[in-house]
Amino acid sequence: AQSVAQPEDQVNVAEGNPLTVKCTYSVSGNPYLFWYVQYPNRGLQFLLKYITGDNLVKGSYGFEAEFNKSQTSFHLKKPSALVSDSALYFCAVRLTGRRALTFGSGTRLQVQP
Amino acid sequence: SAVISQKPSRDICQRGTSLTIQCQVDSQVTMMFWYRQQPGQSLTLIATANQGSEATYESGFVIDKFPISRPNLTFSTLTVSNMSPEDSSIYLCSVEGAEGNTIYFGEGSWLTVV
Numbered sequence: 604a605q606s607v608a609q610p611e612d613q614v615n616v617a618e619g620n621p622l623t624v625k626c627t628y629s630v631s632g633n634p635y636l637f638w639y640v641q642y643p644n645r646g647l648q649f650l651l652k653y654i655t656g657d658n659l660v661k662g663s664y665g666f667e668a669e670f671n672k673s674q675t676s677f678h679l680k681k682p683s684a685l686v687s688d689s690a691l692y693f694c695a696v697r698l699t700g701r702r703a704l705t706f707g708s709g710t711r712l713q714v715q716p
Numbered sequence: 717s718a719v720i721s722q723k724p725s726r727d728i729c730q731r732g733t734s735l736t737i738q739c740q741v742d743s744q745v746t747m748m749f750w751y752r753q754q755p756g757q758s759l760t761l762i763a764t765a766n767q768g769s770e771a772t773y774e775s776g777f778v779i780d781k782f783p784i785s786r787p788n789l790t791f792s793t794l795t796v797s798n799m800s801p802e803d804s805s806i807y808l809c810s811v812e813g814a815e816g817n818t819i820y821f822g823e824g825s826w827l828t829v830v
Contacts, residue, residue: 646808646821649717649818649821652817697817702747702812703749703764703819
């Protein structure tokens with residue numbers, strides 16, 4: 604079955620350290636992959652997407668993600684975390700034949716000062 | 717990108733009543749989507765709403781409970797009917813951007829049913 608998974612409910616990182624939020628997918632064909640962020644009491648904000656091309660995708664707020672076809676992963680990364688990055692992060696995929704997105708379970712990122 | 721406005725932003729509703737959520741977009745869009753986010757959960761697609769046709773509902777969601785209107789290319793409504801506490805959720809309107817690949821979200825409508 605086609606799906607997207609976020610294996611970590613929460614990620615804790617110290618401010619200034621690099622962060623990684625993991626995402627794996629199971630999609631037939633070429634995947635369209637997305638990351639969104641949800642700050643407390645807010646809607647979802649688009650961060651970045653992979654459709655085709657360069658495996659390293661750069662997005663908003665200094666975030667980037669690496670598409671790895673062999674590992675079926677699309678991990679979100681940032682070289683230096685900020686306290687203000689603390690939020691809920693969702694990986695999403697466009698399943699084959701659909702226009703809507705299917706979301707992972709979400710990962711709460713906590714950046715400690 | 718697209719600017720999406722939802723009303724109401726928050727509401728406390730009585731059990732058994734219905735509430736209509738409005739979604740206004742600042743540009744014409746073909747595809748609009750309604751999602752639900754239950755407390756502490758991820759997003760679940762309720763339905764896809766295209767202008768000029770009936771909404772397409774996902775498994776587990778029915779038109780009688782969640783009627784949707786899509787009168788033009790910039791506006792849609794979602795009604796949550798005969799509400800129960802289990803309907804307490806964030807309801808999010810989203811649209812496909814002009815470039816055709818990215819979906820943008822409104823700020824959501826936070827409903828609490830008491």
